[in-house]
Amino acid sequence: NAGVTQTPKFQVLKTGQSMTLQCAQDMNHEYMSWYRQDPGMGLRLIHYSVGAGITDQGEVPNGYNVSRSTTEDFPLRLLSAAPSQTSVYFCASSYSAGAGNTIYFGEGSWLTVV
């Protein structure tokens, strides 16, 4: 049971480059989300999706795009990377958006923008 799988695990980008962080889950979860983790700030929600074809912004969406064409996949796109986007990114999923559902996290993607 793979759970939530993220790729790549490590990436170095130059300012202005674009890239996509991939996320896939094999648990048939409706709800998926992206968080970023920065020192001393905990995790902050970037974007989330409550089902295929439906996405919405979290608290720090600027500079990121998402799409949800299938239940399994929820990629995060950085269109023009900036040093402020250096962070650890976590994809997460849960069975549904209901508040009592446990959210499961991937292993993380460490991104450095130089």
Add this chain to the structure above:
Amino acid sequence: AQSVAQPEDQVNVAEGNPLTVKCTYSVSGNPYLFWYVQYPNRGLQFLLKYITGDNLVKGSYGFEAEFNKSQTSFHLKKPSALVSDSALYFCAVRPLNYGGATNKLIFGTGTLLAVQP
């Protein structure tokens, strides 16, 4: 504003001693509360959650947490610490907005637990 506070950046405890990692929250309405653990260079692993019912919740790896509504706290505890428990611990709340659930977790800033042999 809705928030979660973990007042201690680091907790040091000797192996075999009881441990407590503190968490307090400030949300409107009834919260759903979670604890996660993060080992170095790894993702967050779910430990336990409080939804309703018994205020003492038991979770993975021998951890438990006590929900205290009057003190708005959800402290994580373990009777006997292990060196392998050393990790970063996050408290999180998923508040219930009026009319239904919300779709995000609000995280604390994390507490580093260091267990000395």
